[in-house]
Amino acid sequence: MNTVFQNSIPGRKGVWPKEPKGNTEGDIPAYLLRDTSPKLPELSELDVVRHFTKLSRLNYSVDSNFYPLGSCTMKYNPKFTETVAALPGFSSLHPLLPQLEGGGRLAQGALEVLYNTEQLLAEITGMSAFTMQPMAGAHGELTGVMLMAAYHKHKGNNKTKIIVPDSAHGTNPATAAIAGFDVVTIASKNGIIDPEAVEKVLDDQVAGIMMTCPNTLGLFECHLQRIVELIHGVDGLLYYDGANLNAIMGKMRVGDAGFDIVHLNLHKTLATPHGGGGPGSGPVGVSPCLVDFLPVPRVIKLADGQFHLDYQHDHSIGYIAPFYGNFGVYLKAYAYILRLGREGIVRATENAVLAANYLRKRLENHLEIPYNRICMHEFVASAVGQAEKGVKALDIAKALLDKGHYAPTIYFPLIVKECLMFEPTETESKETLDLFVDDLIEILTRAETDPESIQNAPITTPVQRLDEVRAARNMDLVDDA
């Protein structure tokens, strides 16, 4: 379909703001002005509405499709949280208001939400305190590693290395590297971290380890307690990547297990929508030894019940966001936690794990499942058998699109060949899971009898397979219309 620029008709007006009067360019001399207007769309409001409504229909989404994308926790995003986020009392609030003298009392509701959300996340994870500033999971990782660095610097420790298992999300090694650490990758054994592998690379220069638990294979790290001992033994810190919290929320608190830093992806476990790739929210929780290093400002509750921004933290790593993080996002997570309550949180986890195991069991005779035992909220399968006959994981993923399902995560984690990673979440019904299994079995059967039809999939989507090599080569990244 046309781009919004191709649709543009010179001179057509859309939403027309009020006419400025008087001195419209103020005292700005001509040499400081643009010589030509930017070439942007000129459309009626209806043109714009049609264009974006049409675009929306080209998307698969949780509202319209099963979305078993592993490690992304594509659960249903309750609509009432959108009502909450749109309340003008929150959405129209200027972030600098409570930073003005006497302004704090005018933003008590927002500060209370901030405070309460931190408390709830601390309770759910067993951490001492949280910062809500990180604006996405990877941003939380960066904050966490910066906290790690600040801790070691403060103690005079000479730490240069961070251990990352080979099953980790790509953001883990990338974060450690951009924060200035050397990344030491260790191989998994039977799908989980081998404490001996940790011991082998362990020395006084190890600042910490970044772990995802359950890991990206959907397996609980059974040697967790031994790893905690080892890392703490060299005054290292344990970082918990919260991407997979939906597997253990309410069942185990990562703080109790010995982790020192945790980031949560509110857009995963706590049901805030992904927005087609953001905004996310990646709050970071810490154990007692790191509280003094958290970003400022922190929100505190005074004896008179008033909430207050507090900047008095000498060891703080400073600001990592302009204000208090993605407030509009964690407001939704806050509302979601209140709705679920202590029991709902646990039931969400239990049913997520139930659904994943059900899906695993129903697929085990049709796809190779490399670590075929009780999994947590997700599991990985391998299409190596199919690939030998020419049908790859990618082809299976594309064929699922033709059936109206979004695809599982593919080719990740990197340690499983022809990997397909399924995460059904707790909000999908049994009949959706059954339909998905039936459709997938039909695809796998057809992979034997008519592989070409799978290799050619998808055919029902708005476009068929796209030429990615051409995209990278031609770099057609902006419109020419």
Next chain:
Amino acid sequence: MPFIPHTPSEQEAMLATIGVPSIEALFEDIPHNLRAQELGLDQGLSEMDVLQKLRALAAKNQTSLTSFLGAGFYDHYIPSAVDGLSMRGEFYTAYTPYQAEASQGILQAIFEYQTAVARLMDLEFANASLYDGGTALYEAMVMAARHTKRTRFVLSEDVSPIYRTMLKSYASNLDFELVTIAHKNCNADLNGLTEALNDQTAAIIVQNPNFFGTIQDFTELFTKAREQKIVSIISTYPIMQSLLKTPGKMGADIAVAEGQSLGLPLNFGGPYLGMMACTKALIRQMPGRIAGRTIDKNGKTGYVLTLQAREQHIRRERATSNICSNQALCALRALIYISLLGPQGLKKTAQTGIERAHYAANRLNRVPGAQVVNAPFGNEFTIRLPMPADTMVAKLLDAGFVAGFPLGRYYEGMDNHLLVACTEKTTKESIGILAELMGGAL
């Protein structure tokens, strides 16, 4: 339980298929000594009760204020269609578009957004967005460091102090040297900045309009920078960019902006939108997602995420950035906003703000002892008061007016200086009342 569809009999059937007696049996891997006790949370609330609780909290925020507070974050009018379209579930409940064939809507929108940003900034390319204007500025620094293999940065003091504190935090673990050149009467000190450049410098960083609201031309400074192979980075205000001399024309290599003004509510600080555009020479150092246009196997036009070899999920510890997401929904809102207003509508919005700010400057200049100190400016200006600005602000809060942002907090010797912002929403009447209140507060 909310949002869980399974009936007890369905759960039984699923457990039977799995071959375990109970849900508890699925959690055997978690050591018993690590099991959580019952969480110290309240019982769940109904939807109605949650809404009631949150409405009560929202009511504790004072939002009937007449505000002249900006400082980089502005209260612009948001046309209804922005909400109506961006809140379609097909957009906001989708993930990052890994499966391009099933994500053409968001991919094409990102491509269109990139186009709009590149054209506003007058640079060749733009990415799919970053977290906010401050992180965009930091990522621009990292791009420059990687491109030049240098680590010294020259920074003008009139770049948002909110962002400068962020840069300081981020740079603390890296071997970056930040050299800050003091502003001169609310202007970037062009000579001072030029003199501070040397062959160790990775980038020069300026802002237009700057934090005080002053508008300047950086063409000569950027030319001098280019001669020494220094990257020129400029932080901008996108609505003003509809009429101000462009980063491209000035010779900037990277332009960044906080995109909040383009259809995003103030939201108490987020989610916002980090905009970034750059020259062709820097595209492979660009962080974040980038959408590209290509064709499918039948020759039909389509869109994909491209140049992914820069990114963490491919390159891991050698990636250009650790960033995984973008602010897709915020970028979509900005694109819809831009499409609804068009180039003329954006310009009129900018002009109305400028006109109101100049009206306000004239009125406030007549307050005894007050003096507007910078020019030329757009929709925001700095005024020196005959009393501490934070005291003035505190006094006027009681009357329901936020007079502006007191600059003394960030700038030594400027305790009496107040930063005053207007937008198209500011009325002349409210400006008149502000002038009277200020006069009365002296």
